[in-house]
Amino acid sequence: MALPNIYTDVNFKNQPFSSGITSDSSSCTISDSSSCTISNSSSALPKKTTIHKSNPGFPTLLLALWIFFLLLAISFSVALITPSSNEDKVWSCCPKNWKPFGSQCYFTSRDSASWSKSEEKCSLRGAHLLVIHSQEEQDFITNSLNPRATYYVGLSDPEGHGQWQWVDQTPYNPNATSWHSDEPSGSTELCVVLSYHPNVKGWGWSVAPCDGDHRLVCEMRQLYL
Incomplete structure (x- = not known):
């Protein structure tokens, strides 16, 4: 069945x-x-897990840039507050064949010319005729001069009225001069020379005609580098 x-x-x-x-x-x-x-009807599969990683390089780059600009700002501030002057400059010099003394340079020429031509010769060298500020300066200059010659300095009386003027506009001080005992003398001799008197006190100032031919001493400030 x-x-x-x-x-x-x-x-x-x-x-x-x-x-x-x-x-x-x-x-x-x-x-x-x-x-x-x-x-x-359905199966539950394991879900894929995605892990997001942060980029560690970005914050590091920001930190480096921040430090760079901070150092740059500090350097700029230091540069602004640092004073600059001639005393801060290490190198100073005179042109070739010029002698230094203090902050000045001096050049002695063996050529002879009138006072105005002598000043022109100095001007072409970027200088002017010697302006004497102290006895020490004059002693330094005269140590290298020929005592048998006379040398123009940058002092004159253009009007002939006893109004002495230095070529660099330094005020004339009658209490700081080195005139020989019989100087200044004459009414037409309006320019000054350095001359040597062996029987008196050595080198001093004398009055001479401005159109006479004498040697010259030029003066300029030292060059700072």
Whole structure:
């Protein structure tokens, strides 16, 4: 006798297949062929996790730029408050064949010319005729002069009224002069020369005609580098 087919439905709910599956809905059908089919309606797969990494180079770059500009600002401030003057300059010099004394340079010429021509010769060298500020300066100059010659200095009386003037506009001080004992003398001799009197006090100032030919001494400030 033939047996009737028996159909049985078995439902399995919430049966995990693995620890990675969160929820399953499975069905199994048993037929006369004794076969069982299990189907999954859904499977929960592990989710891919994305890790966002920060860029450590960007803050480091900002810090480096901040330090750079800070150092730049400090350097600029120091440059503004640092005073500059001739005393801060290390190198000072005179042109070739010029002798230094204090902050000045001196040149002695063997050429002879009138007072105005002598001043012109000095001017072409960027200088002027000698202006004597002290006895020490005069002693330094006369140590290298020929005592048999006379030398123009930058002192004159253009109007002939005793109004002596230095070529560099230095005020004339009658209490700081080195006139020989019989000088100044004459009314037409309006220019001054350095001359040597061996029987008196050595080198001193004498009055001479401005158109006479005498040697000259030029003076200029030292060059600062």
